[in-house]
Amino acid sequence: MITKEDLLGSKPLIIAGPCAVESREGILAIARSLKELGANALRTQLWKPRSEPGSFQGVGEAGLEWLLEVKAETGLPIATEVVAESQIEILKGVADILWVGARNMQNFELLKVLGKDDRPVILKRGFIATLGEWMSAAKYIGKERVIMCERGIRSGSDAMRFTLDLNAALVMRHDYKMPVIVDPSHTAGRRDMVPHLALAAIAAGLDGIVVEVHNEPEKALTDAKQQIDLVQFQELMEKVRRASTLFFS
Ligand code: PEP
Ligand code: MN
Numbered sequence: 001m002i003t004k005e006d007l008l009g010s011k012p013l014i015i016a017g018p019c020a021v022e023s024r025e026g027i028l029a030i031a032r033s034l035k036e037l038g039a040n041a042l043r044t045q046l047w048k049p050r051s052e053p054g055s056f057q058g059v060g061e062a063g064l065e066w067l068l069e070v071k072a073e074t075g076l077p078i079a080t081e082v083v084a085e086s087q088i089e090i091l092k093g094v095a096d097i098l099w100v101g102a103r104n105m106q107n108f109e110l111l112k113v114l115g116k117d118d119r120p121v122i123l124k125r126g127f128i129a130t131l132g133e134w135m136s137a138a139k140y141i142g143k144e145r146v147i148m149c150e151r152g153i154r155s156g157s158d159a160m161r162f163t164l165d166l167n168a169a170l171v172m173r174h175d176y177k178m179p180v181i182v183d184p185s186h187t188a189g190r191r192d193m194v195p196h197l198a199l200a201a202i203a204a205g206l207d208g209i210v211v212e213v214h215n216e217p218e219k220a221l222t223d224a225k226q227q228i229d230l231v232q233f234q235e236l237m238e239k240v241r242r243a244s245t246l247f248f249s
Helices: 004-008 024-037 060-074 085-090 108-114 131-141 166-174 184-188 191-203 230-247
Strands: 013-017 041-044 078-081 097-100 121-124 146-150 180-182 208-212
Touching: 004 146, 013 024, 013 230, 024 041, 024 060, 024 230, 041 060, 041 208, 060 078, 085 108, 097 108, 108 131, 121 131, 131 146, 131 166, 146 166, 166 180, 166 191, 180 191, 184 191, 184 208, 191 208, 191 230, 208 230
Parallel strands: 013 041, 013 208, 041 078, 078 097, 097 121, 121 146, 146 180, 180 208
Antiparallel strands: none
């Protein structure tokens, strides 16, 4: 079993992977490459909360076996989102790290059930949540097991999906004393900005990043505009390594 402390032992912690599991071959191919390129854990989703009911909803339970194969072959811990209480149990033995999406940050019933689990939990900040609300949500789960994730807030700009709130991430880190990682993918909504925001998080001395990577981003069934490809991830990893020698002491 991987603990929060194990994860934070990687300085910085790099969690990477496709927005969603799309096929057995796809997830295996991506995970193999990510392992080789130095990712510390794989992120992906089986169930996709989507605004449109007609759009791809994720492969669901069909993907459990594929994730077990990925784990057995690469040894990468698996991080995945839970959108319903029942999934916490279903993911036993498959997911090593659970995460709560921005839209569920204040789903208190879900948080309470997560409080009874023993796996590390990544808690994404709701996009209009205050720092106090974010911290209270972490306490529902049990803050000892939680890694906070800043993923952008709503602001006045319509040129991008969200605005990365680095100030808030730093206050959470320094005043609330919680580990904080940044999701540059969902905050940007476009792949050209992803490396810049990721490196800003490293330069700020935060604990790591969770970034969307796909082997063929243009063909991705979800978030095609923001997923970076494996070559871009490799380049990002090189820069992250260089930056972390400067900013991690
Ligand atoms: C995700 O990480 O795949 C995701 C949907 O992010 P968020 O909940 O931050 O929008
Ligand atoms: Mn996504």
